[in-house]
Amino acid sequence: MPSYNPADVERRWQQFWETHKTFRTPDPGDPAAAGKPKYYVLDMFPYPSGAGLHVGHPEGYTATDILARFKRMRGFHVLHPMGWDAYGLPAEQYAVEKNVHPRITTQQNIATFRRQIKALGFSYDWDREVDTTDPGYFRWTQWIFLLIHDTWYDPEQKKGRPIAELPIPPEVRARGEAAVARYQDGYRLAYQAEVPVNWCPALGTVLANEEVVDGKSERGGHPVERRPLRQWLMRITAYADRLLDDLEPLDWSESIKQMQRNWIGKSEGAEVDFELASVRDYREANPSELVDGFAPIRVFTTRPDTLFGATYMVLSPEHQLVDRITTPEQRAAVTAYQQAAARKSEFERTELAKTKTGVFTGAYAVNPVNDERIPIWIADYVLSGYGTGAIMAVPGHDERDFAFAKQFGLPIRTVVRPTDEWLTKTGSTLDALTEAYSDVGVAVNSGLLDGLPTAEAKQKIIGWLQEKGVGHRRVNYKLRDWLFSRQRYWGEPFPVLHPADGGPTVRLDPGVLPLVPPDLEDFKPTGTPEGPLSKATDWVNVSIGGKDYHRETNTMPQWAGSCWYFLRYIDPKNTEALADPAKLRYWLPVDLYIGGAEHAVLHLLYARFWHKVLFDRGYVPCPEPFQRLVNQGMILGEYEYHVTVEAEAANRAELAGLGVVATRRESEDPKKPDTYVLKVTAAEGDKPANLPDELVEKVKGKMVLKGLGIELATKAEKMSKSRGNVVNPDDIITEYGADSLRLYEMFMGPLEAVKPWDTKSIKGVYGFLSRAWRLVVDDDAEKLKLNAAVKDIEPDKDTLRVLHRTVQKVTEDTDGLRFNTAIAAMMEFVNHVTKLEARPRAVLEPFVLLLAPYAPHVGEELWRALGHTTTLAYEPWPAWDPALTKADEIEVPVQVNGKVRARLRVPAEIGDKELEAAALADEAVKAQTAGKTVKMVKVVPRKLVNVVVG
RNA sequence: GCGAAGGUGGCGGAACUGGUAGACGCGCUGGCCUUAGAAGCCAGUGGCCGCAAGGCCGUGGGGGUUCGAGUCCCCCCCUUCGCACCA
Incomplete structure (x- = not known):
């Protein structure tokens, strides 16, 4: 052979790995795994779209593949699988557009993705491939749904428990079985409720909060409106605290952890009840009468210490009390405002947030701490979905309330003393603030709280509120329960039956799973909240034991299948369980998970939640699935x-x-x-x-x-079809080969950095591989033949040192995922050895092993050229000798007043005294110091000399 | 507005706990090889001044600490990402 021909080399080695099942991963008990530590390296599996692979995909996949190959050579038993996240909206949209059944388009897309991924030479164990749309797979997705449905959250034990263990109050039990069932339904982690949802008419489905961005659908950017619908939800909020706390010890980037924390949005404070003034008046006028039916206005606040500064209240326009408290004079204005607010989308509300708007209801409430009567307003700056949908407004210490108070001339009262510095800076006085002071401080004008710092004031007032029965401590979360149903065809059917007589929902027996969706000809959305499954009347209506039922016509969201796929890889063919517990114990948790940052909240939060339920119920051995997470940076188009x-x-x-x-x-x-x-x-x-x-x-x-x-x-901008800057990996492989593509993607810069693509730069890594090739292979020979310059000779000292340094650098950098600098080190090695007339086999062999995880096809071929007959995939990784990485002679710079004036070649083991003497004796240094006095000489051992003169 | 990560040649990027800034690669310049081109190989390549030796400047801007700062401290500017009326 000839000169480096990637197409030929790559085809042959991919074939070899496939026929020899080189990367088949034996199960834990297998002798091949004996004595080896396990290592589970996971990729975020792709969603096989019609567009095929994008150059962003191979970035993460190459990184994990390098690590998988590296770990194998270092003696680990490695699990490195791949699969397809194939249910969900985009596949269905695509199918609707092309008018082809989604099963067909999905299988076509998977075939394309599989071919493209295999062309990159990744060392996956293809026997473990999973596909979320395969009945053998989603059978267990449905099974997990039933498990979650069978679980309630025990706040005492802080864990999910079987619903059978839920204590049933005697009065409920007394009302019979149906009552018990309804009571249990109220506690299940998977439950049905009539809730206001994000309905997207264009997509014909509801979307999770996480799928709505700026009031539009994340996919497609279609408008989304709120409407109440019966839906399945998952009680992820029950796990909010554990999802938050367990984040701490994980080896994830701080920014991803922060995004999850923000999404969970825990805040601690108090709920306080404000009685309506009219109710108070009536009660005081009729002390003997039991006044009922007028609930107080309950608010949530994180600053109960500022209660004395509450000068008005605000309800969200949707608050249920609004209609009941509005006075006749204000009725028209209030109704008009409510209607205007309802017309505005969530997006418009926040977009037009510059000036505050609102209307007085005419009603007053009584501040429980000082019995003051304060007006009640409605305003859309108060969100119905957070807290109680009502606030006490403290304009002195909250920016939004301050702006509102200024707008409508409401009183502003200082109840926390700002620092003098702040008062001066803002031009405020204690009685006249120019802006809200939202920091902590010492309470003033606050009765029993006066003189207390914020933290203590909070404790004291909460105690007081609890004593009076008008408030209590409260923790609030931004996180909402997870909306778990979609009105679509292409998703997992829910394994439940609804009795035609309206009785409680019945669970399918796990033994009858999978519940396969009907083979619909017309799978288009109905445009109404009834999903396409409702068209399959034969499928929907069933009769069991003389009783009529209908099936659930919603399907599960795309996220369901990806919540647990990493468990199925461990035991992909198991028909008795989602995976063998012993195997799960062996492989979990995932040691390294690499994927895009776009899944920072959605997938990672949902998967963690499911994992915790499985953990509580004893099906997985650890509370967190992904020990270490790395997000690769996006690859942008060319600049x-x-x-x-x-x-x-x-x-x-x-x-x-x-x-x-x-x-x-x-x-x-x-x-x-x-x-x-x-x-x-x-x-x-x-x-x-x-x-x-x-x-x-x-x-x-x-x-x-x-x-x-x-x-x-x-x-440089994101790659997108509309900008015409998308790079297709197939084209790059055709021109330069997969090894060059792999190498280039890793050489561009740090894995986690966002970086622009530059096709012409691939020449650099291609040239490197060609040079490495010619180092070993006879370029002119007809067949693969060792280059005559490769000799069984002792390497010279210099070359040996270069080798050992390269081994050290590549080992350390690969381990730390610093692939770009590892490649640079290998390039330096090749540059050095190319200059040698005779190339010692003893340095080439270890080099080929170092190169192999990065450019596996070239690695295998060169290994063969060097006379080996087996794959190098399990060869021991080369070791380095620290003694051999050191040079005999080193160059030490000499500075005069901090500027480099000379460089000395000195023995590596030189002492400080000798080094100082050598520095002062140097001609250039003498010239710089002539006529000046040497004030001090700073010697950094074997590193540097700085002569200070004046 | 809040939070996070960044800002180093024409470009992508190196630089361990403060110690020779610009490794490696792209691009560019010159040379060799070639009928010519491509490929390959060799040399050079931060800016300014200088024939040269050499000198001065230089890691977003400004100040500081230090014998010595890309690296540490203070102030400011810019870019990217995330969140965004969350009480």
Whole structure:
């Protein structure tokens, strides 16, 4: 063979690995695993879209593959699987568009993804492949649903327990079986409720809060409206505290942990009841009468210490008390405001948040701490979905309340003393604040709290409220229960039956699972909240034991299958259980999980929640599934030159004269202006290319278009079809091979960094692989033959040192996921050995082993050229000798007053005294210090000398 | 507005606990090879001044600590990401 030909090498080795099942992972008891520590490296499995693989996919997959191969060579028993997250909206949308059954499109998409992924040479154990739409898989998704449905959360023990263990109050038991069933239904972790949901008419389904961004669907950007519907929900809120606390010890990036914490949004404070003034008046006038039916207004606050500063109250426009308390004079204004608020989407409400709006209801409430009567307003700055949907407004110490109070002339009272510094800075006095002081401080104007610092004041007032029966301590979460049903066809059916007579929902026996969806011809959404499954009347209506039932016509959301797939890889063919407990004990938790940051909250939070339920019920051995999580950074498109709209307009003719084509590019951020992208077209029919260097110059640190002086901005943007900057991995593999693609993606920069793609840079890694190839292989021979320069000789000292340094660097950097610097070290090795006339086999062999996890096809082929007949996948990883990494002679810089003036070549083991003497004896140093007094000489042993003169 | 991560040559990026800034790669320049090109190989490549030796400047900006700062401290600017009326 010949010169490096990736297409040939890669095809043959992929074939070899497949036929020899090189990467089959034996189960724990197997002799092949004996004595080895386990290592579970997991990729976030892809959603096989119609568009095929994107260059972003191989980034994470290459990283995990390098680590999997590295760990195998270091003696670990490695689990490294792949599968498909194939249920869900996008597949169904695609199927509806193409008018092909989603099962067919899904299988086609999976086939494409599998082919593309296999072409990259990853060392997956393909015998463990899972597909969430496979009945053998979703049988267990449904089984887990039943388990969650069978579980209630015991706040005492802080864990999920079987519903059979839920204590039933005697009065409920007395009312009979149906009553007990209804009571239990109220506690299940999977439950049905009529709740206001995010209904998306365009998609014909409801969406989880997590799937709605800025009031639009995350997918497609369609408008979303609120409407009440019967839905399945998961009581994830019961686990909020554990999801929060267990985050702490995980080896995840701080930013992802923070995003999860924010999403859970725990805040501690108090709930306080404010009685209506009218109720109080009536009660006081009729002391003997039992006044009922007028509940107080309950608010949640994190600052109960500021209760004395509450000068008004605000209810959300949707609050149920609004209609009952509004006075006749205010009725018209209130109704009008409510209607206006209802018309606004959530998005508009927040978008137009600059000025506060609101209306007085005419009613008053009594502040329980000082019996003061304060007006009750409604305003849309108070959200119905958080806390109690009502607040006590403390304008002195809350920015929003302050703005509102200013807007409507409501009183502002200082009840926490700001620092003097703050008063001066803001130009406030204690009696006249110019803005809200929301920090902690010492309570003033607050009766029994006066003089207490915030923390103590909170404790004291909560105690007081509890004593009086008008308030209590309360923890609140932003996290909502997880809306778990979708009105779609392409998802797991719920394994339940609804009795036609309206009785409590019945669970299917786990033994009859999987419940397979009906084979619908027409799977399009109905456009109504009845899902497409309702069209399959034969499937929906069943009669068991003479009783009529109908099946649930909602399906589970896309996230269901991905909540537990990493468990199924461990035992993918098990028909008795989701996985063998012994195998789960062996492999869990996942040691390293790599994937995109877009799953920071959704998938990772849901999967953690399911895992905890499974843990509580004894099905998995650990409370957290993913010990270490790394998010790869996004790969952006190639950088392009942009100019402002004004510059384009002013220079249109000149640009055309230079052969430059300007295309308007809409800004993603509505707050930022559009730009024009500049390209050139060399010949007719050519794809426009980036501006060549001849057209660009640097003037005063700014990039400008040569001649015209227009300022250019270089920008790299997300890859997207609309921008036409998507890179297809297939094209790169055809031109340079999978090894080069792998290497390039790792060489671009740190794994976690966002980085722009640059196709021409692949030449660098391709050249490196070609050089490595020629190092070992005879380039001119017809067949694979060892290069004649490879000899069984002792390496010289220098070469040995380069080898040992390379082994050390590559080992440490691979272990730390610093693949870019590991590759740089291998490049330096090749640059060094290329210069040698005779190349010692003793340094080439370890090098090939180092290279193999990164470029496995080239690695195997070179290993074969060196005379080996088996795969190198399980060869021991090379070791390095620290003594051999050290040089005999080192270069030490000498500074005079902190500036490098000379470099000395000295023996590596030189003492400080000798080093100092050598430095002072140096001619260049003498020249710099001549005529000056040496004040001090700082010697950093074997590193540096600094001579200070004055 | 809040939170997080960043800002180093023309570009992607290196730089261990403060100790030779710019490893490695792209691009660019010159040379070799070639009928020519491609590929490959060799050399050079932060900026400014200088024939050279050498000098001065230089890690977003400004100040500070230190013999010595990309790295530590204070202030400011910018970029990206996440959250965003959460009481």
